[in-house]
Amino acid sequence: MRLIPLAAAALSLAGCALPYPPPALSPVTQPAPSPASASLPPAPLPRMQTAPVTILVSIDGFRPDYLDRGVTPNLSALAAGGVSAAMRPSFPSVTFPNHWTLVTGKVPDHHGIVGNRMEDPARPGETFTMASDDPFWWNAAEPIWVTAEKAGVRTATMFWPGANVGWGGTIVPNSHGAVANATRPEDWQQFNQAVTGAQRVDAVIDWLRRPAATRPRFLTLYFDTVDSAGHANGPQAAATTQAVADVDVQIGRLVQGLRDLRQPANLVIVADHGMAATDSARTIALDRIADPADYRLLSESGPYATFYPVPGREGALEAALLKPHPHMTCWRKGAVPARFRYGTNPRIPPYVCLAETGWLILKSAPATAFRGGAHGYDNRAPDMAALFLANGPAFVGGKRLASFDNTDVAPLLRDLIGLPAGVGLDGDDAPFRPVLKR
Numbered sequence: 001m002r003l004i005p006l007a008a009a010a011l012s013l014a015g016c017a018l019p020y021p022p023p024a025l026s027p028v029t030q031p032a033p034s035p036a037s038a039s040l041p042p043a044p045l046p047r048m049q050t051a052p053v054t055i056l057v058s059i060d061g062f063r064p065d066y067l068d069r070g071v072t073p074n075l076s077a078l079a080a081g082g083v084s085a086a087m088r089p090s091f092p093s094v095t096f097p098n099h100w101t102l103v104t105g106k107v108p109d110h111h112g113i114v115g116n117r118m119e120d121p122a123r124p125g126e127t128f129t130m131a132s133d134d135p136f137w138w139n140a141a142e143p144i145w146v147t148a149e150k151a152g153v154r155t156a157t158m159f160w161p162g163a164n165v166g167w168g169g170t171i172v173p174n175s176h177g178a179v180a181n182a183t184r185p186e187d188w189q190q191f192n193q194a195v196t197g198a199q200r201v202d203a204v205i206d207w208l209r210r211p212a213a214t215r216p217r218f219l220t221l222y223f224d225t226v227d228s229a230g231h232a233n234g235p236q237a238a239a240t241t242q243a244v245a246d247v248d249v250q251i252g253r254l255v256q257g258l259r260d261l262r263q264p265a266n267l268v269i270v271a272d273h274g275m276a277a278t279d280s281a282r283t284i285a286l287d288r289i290a291d292p293a294d295y296r297l298l299s300e301s302g303p304y305a306t307f308y309p310v311p312g313r314e315g316a317l318e319a320a321l322l323k324p325h326p327h328m329t330c331w332r333k334g335a336v337p338a339r340f341r342y343g344t345n346p347r348i349p350p351y352v353c354l355a356e357t358g359w360l361i362l363k364s365a366p367a368t369a370f371r372g373g374a375h376g377y378d379n380r381a382p383d384m385a386a387l388f389l390a391n392g393p394a395f396v397g398g399k400r401l402a403s404f405d406n407t408d409v410a411p412l413l414r415d416l417i418g419l420p421a422g423v424g425l426d427g428d429d430a431p432f433r434p435v436l437k438r
Contacts (some may be wrong), residue, residue, distance in 0.1 A: 057254075078391040143163075163185060234371055236277060295310060302360050327356040410427065
């Protein structure tokens with residue numbers, strides 16, 4: 001699909017923010033300019049009365065500086081005409097904890113999704129993975145689509161970690177996974193990586209074609225290809241830049257689809273974390289630091305690692321882990337520095353180790369050379385910064401914000417949807433007050 005020039009992208013979202021009478025024209029009244037006329041100012045769009053919708057878009061693993069590569073005309077146009085920032089993820093800077101933070105306003109230590117893999121002492125013998133949809137793991141914090149549905153705001157999720165979960169419910173015994181007393185988005189899709197970016201965008205646009213009574217007012221959209229390319233090739237690789245360019249085409253497809261529908265929208269486009277370059281020369285072999293017989297490694301061996309001691313071997317493991325190590329720091333969970341806001345949840349194992357950015361904690365030294373990318377490091381590390389941009393009739397255009405914590409995104413979404421301020425959240429809407437039209 002042809003990319004949308006900056007001026008056209010800005011008009012498609014912000015230019016139809018004022019009230020006006022409906023035009024007596026067909027839905028598609030002003031096509032996007034052709035490549036030959038792309039430098040000419042676009043003709044004014046017909047003005048419309050449709051109320052804005054809010055669309056939360058995640059581009060997994062998208063660093064803010066990816067916008068500087070010259071391959072993102074659509075995202076860059078939205079940033080130039082809207083609000084942008086380098087956002088701080090929560091610790092640990094991995095996918096599921098941060099996606100749940102973005103929609104709950106709570107840090108992982110408080111919302112309970114403390115890793116991509118975890119255990120809970122209340123469920124001995126079970127392990128949470130990224131395929132787990134038992135509400136038990138998710139029920140500690142209410143996601144915004146549940147809050148919205150309870151308030152009568154219809155929602156739809158085209159993928160988002162946790163959006164397939166029957167939130168607040170419980171698994172019915174002997175029911176093959178049926179969930180009782182649950183709330184879900186009115187429309188949702190089970191994640192499948194084979195669904196293309198274009199298919200994901202088209203599903204969102206199709207939802208917005210519905211009559212007003214069944215049209216969602218809050219939607220989510222998720223893209224995973226930039227993260228996958230960053231892991232496989234590293235953040236500086238040409239293949240990663242191509243993935244960035246490809247997802248920008250899909251953002252253009254979304255903008256054009258909204259334009260064709262004459263549907264104003266407040267777009268909030270985020271990433272869950274950034275990406276750091278890694279290679280086999282920067283690794284920390286755990287079996288050279290502690291006896292593998294003394295511990296059980298639970299999760300995220302890589303940028304960070306968490307450990308359970310083998311009963312009776314606590315002293316030996318602690319002595320090995322807590323002494324100084326090059327390129328790695330380890331703590332008892334209760335001694336993790338306060339700025340990480342991590343270490344009180346019962347799902348966090350007793351010991352946490354964090355590598356220096358760009359280094360990897362591995363079970364043993366790698367047998368073959370490799371290069372790639374990883375995330376999970378200190379959430380304040382520059383390479384872990386996450387994309388944030390917002391564009392639409394609710395925002396003052398052309399603003400660059402100072403960095404803020406991603407716990408502030410859910411309070412912003414509440415403002416856009418018209419929900420009351422949340423209670424007990426770890427963030428607030430303070431970073432956005434100067435750029436929100438009141």
